[in-house]
Amino acid sequence: MTSQDVILGMLMKRGLTGYEIKHLLETIFSYFYNASYGTIYPTLSKMEKEGLITKESVLQEGRPNKNIFTITDLGKTHFKTYMNSPVLADEYKSDRMIRLYFGEFVEREVIISSLELDLARANEELERLEANYKLWQPTMSPTQEICIQIGIENTATLIQTLTNGLNRLKHIAEEKGDE
């Protein structure tokens, strides 16, 4: 799974610009993938050279011209090859979790306020995912729905676990304060 595979998948439905691809990544894909412009544009150029996609330049008034990329038959073949290749293990690197894991080496308050920030962010993320779900549900395929449900339910669980963890940590902090 490289950015190329993900972009090909996005183009299976309709032609897109690099800018639109980035926007999609930030909204619907953000839960399980992302890429910067520094990846997207060079990848699109490379794919065009290889004949996986074609470029159509559209002149616009009052705003920059744009390049709409459309998948070719060769591109579709490549995408299907990807979809039938062995599934790779998830890549997950969490700075939040690392710091929590090593929490014993910093002051308790640092950890507590960090967890509180995580909790606030998780709540925002949950709202965002639920808003997305309501917005796009009518046009989503069944498997897309499962994707967003996984995102929503995992975030809801995270909120629960963080809340429980915070309560326990605060409890320990109070006990220590009583000594």
Place this chain on the structure above:
Amino acid sequence: MTSQDVILGMLMKRGLTGYEIKHLLETIFSYFYNASYGTIYPTLSKMEKEGLITKESVLQEGRPNKNIFTITDLGKTHFKTYMNSPVLADEYKSDRMIRLYFGEFVEREVIISSLELDLARANEELERLEANYKLWQPTMSPTQEICIQIGIENTATLIQTLTNGLNRLKHIAEEKGDE
């Protein structure tokens, strides 16, 4: 958060060899971090040159010699700087999720059997995490416990969501079969 920060954190408790670091990553850290030997050994060399850690070679009989690395005061300072730096966003790239998202472009059975594999793996992972929890709980710090609880609860939630999703997909498949 680079591998250096994680390794420094691991060495805060006791000296370790590269091999032991890899083992720890695969067992307790696997839920939120990992690194290959190709990262670990060069990073350890670099850290030694920079004076963050010291190397002690231990000759062994019947098995290869090993290098035990110990954190220095400079290393501890670096670790604390990391722990007080701004938290980075999680990096999560999931091939599983990408394929599920684009599931409409392949045969339903491919998706169903893929989800069934995911479910089986999630069950194994849950068992592994729970076994770890039982094994290490007595020696875990409160924040370490929260880490493993997050892992366990998220995995349990994933199992639920996958089960629900599978049921719905099979239902749709049956309806289609009735046409």
Place this chain on the structure above:
DNA sequence: CATGGCATGTAACCTGTTACATGATTCC
């Protein structure tokens, strides 16, 4: 006698990010 555990290390490669460069228009 083969597999897995113990143990270290390098070189070639891949993939991606960050920061920079440009510039008009619309909304607050």
Place this chain on the structure above:
DNA sequence: GGAATCATGTAACAGGTTACATGCCATG
């Protein structure tokens, strides 16, 4: 007047993986 949106692109760099190289011992 400043920020956000639309829109594309590059160069330098960072950070990592994979495959290879080595080799003994214990277990089945």
